[in-house]
Amino acid sequence: MTDTQLDTSQRLSLRIAASNLTKEFAGTFNEKTVDRFLVTSYDQFAGRATITRFLPLMAERFARQRLRALAKVEGHHDDGLPTVLFLCVHNAGRSQMAMGFFxxxxxDRAVAWSGGxxxxxxxxxxxxxxxxxxxxxxxAEFPKPWTDETVRAADVVISMGCGDACPIFPGKRYEEWVLEDPAGKSVDAVRxxxxxxxxxxxxLLDELAVPART
Known part of the structure; x- marks a missing residue:
């Protein structure tokens, strides 16, 4: 992404996003690191987005998740909460529903992320x-890719049909949930x-000793 490829509204939105993230991660990451994560997060969506007005917001949300993950991996911040990453191919159905339920x-007793x-x-x-x-x-959720830092920061990685494409890092707890893909199905079939x-x-929450809402 280059600045000349953005319209005035997008440039302003990204500058606001950069300012928000820089303040949020002050003392943990410098402005250069925040900008790099924001730009690469934007680029993840820009090439395939059909509606571009939400791109800066999506980039900010994704960059925030990645920076929080990196902070945990690098030992800057670890709140001790169990972190679970749900993965499927398109991050459009199964992994989104799993994250929603989790x-x-x-x-606020555990953390969930998802990716595809x-x-x-x-x-x-x-x-x-x-x-x-x-x-x-x-x-309000949107499909996003998995990244190295989110996988490394997760305590448990749940994959749902992504096979060899799912990332493997030593020392992680991995589970494969065999579930029918909701793609192209009606609500009746998805239930x-x-x-x-x-x-x-x-x-899973029982195994992690995380009390679930009734």
Whole structure:
């Protein structure tokens, strides 16, 4: 990404994002590191986005996640909370529903991230609708790739169908959840997948000794 490729609104939004992140990570990362993560995060989405007005916000959110992960990996900050990374191919259905359930049930007692080996353009609409039936809103989420720092910072990595494309780092706890892909399916067809994901997330929280909301 170069500055000349951005319109005035995007440049302003990215400058605001950079300022927000620089303040948030002051004392942990310098401005140069923050800018690098913001730019590379933006580039992850810019090449495949069909609607560009949300790109700066997506880049800021993704850069924030990556910087928090890096801070944990490098020992700058570790709150001791269990961190789980949910991975699937497009990060549009299964991994998004799993993260949604995990965040809803765990609250601030654990951390969940998600990613994909080949991120799609948007979260599956049937998955969004199925989760909404359970009172969980994942409509503001967006597909994103996994990165080295998020994998390294995770205590548990749950993969769902990404096979050899999923990253392997020594010393991590890995699990493969065999679940039907919701892509192209109706809400009726997605509900059984959603319910199985909830069951597995609840079991995972029990194993991590994280109390789940009732």
């Amino acid at each position: 965040q809803h049930l765990a609250g 080996s080949e991120p799609g353009e948007r979260v599956n609409a049937a998955a969004v609708a199925a989760m909404a039936e359970r009172g969980i809103d994942i409509s 059984p997948v959603r319910d199985e994901i909830e069951r597995r997330v609840r079991a």
